[in-house]
Amino acid sequence: MTSCFQLSVRPGSSASVLVTLLVTLLVTGLVGCSDAPKPQAAPYEPVLDLHDLMNSVLDPATDVIWGAAGAVITAEGEQDLAPVDDAGWQAVFNAAAVVTETGNLLMLPGRAEDNGDWMEYSSALITTGKEAMAAAEAKDAQAVFDVGGKLYLVCVACHQSYSLDEE
Numbered sequence: 001m002t003s004c005f006q007l008s009v010r011p012g013s014s015a016s017v018l019v020t021l022l023v024t025l026l027v028t029g030l031v032g033c034s035d036a037p038k039p040q041a042a043p044y045e046p047v048l049d050l051h052d053l054m055n056s057v058l059d060p061a062t063d064v065i066w067g068a069a070g071a072v073i074t075a076e077g078e079q080d081l082a083p084v085d086d087a088g089w090q091a092v093f094n095a096a097a098v099v100t101e102t103g104n105l106l107m108l109p110g111r112a113e114d115n116g117d118w119m120e121y122s123s124a125l126i127t128t129g130k131e132a133m134a135a136a137e138a139k140d141a142q143a144v145f146d147v148g149g150k151l152y153l154v155c156v157a158c159h160q161s162y163s164l165d166e167e
């Protein structure tokens, strides 16, 4: 029994006899109403639409990771982008944490576009984000560079599947 029900019947009718029987069964515990708590409205509240979640949360965090890997050529010569101090590595770790948890945010009802590919790409964001966190924790510049490339492929794969032009 998963639900309670109400009947309105005329006294003396055969339905009334049935109800009496049912009430007896209920009282004796043979037939029970489920006392499971009513489902509550979920307390979470997605605030940003996809466009803003990408622009204000995921993209800036990803930029920190990409900006901390590899090298750029400047007038002064080649400049290594890898962090040089603990604060720098911490910033990469924090950004990777944001990327990771954004995978979960993308899966929330109201955000998720479907239950298939969308969930796969969001999961890939979590997996890759965790790798980026580990790379930052290990202060491994090559690993951050490599995972940055993998991350890019996750972004592109989802954008292509959902018909977004890649810049």
Ligand code: HEC
Pocket (backbone or CB within 6 Å): 050, 051, 054, 055, 058, 059, 062, 099, 106, 118, 121, 122, 125, 151, 152, 154, 155, 156, 158, 159, 162, 164
């Ligand atoms: C699960 C799917 C998915 C993944 C993974 C994903 N995106 Fe997106 N992204 C979208 C969708 C859908 C849009 C279009 C949103 C809109 O404008 O309605 C979008 C749009 C964007 C935009 C453009 C926002 C705008 O409309 O101006 C940027 C920037 C962006 N994504 C960055 C990223 C980066 C960086 C990554 C990887 C780290 C990434 N996205 C991974 C689904 C995804």
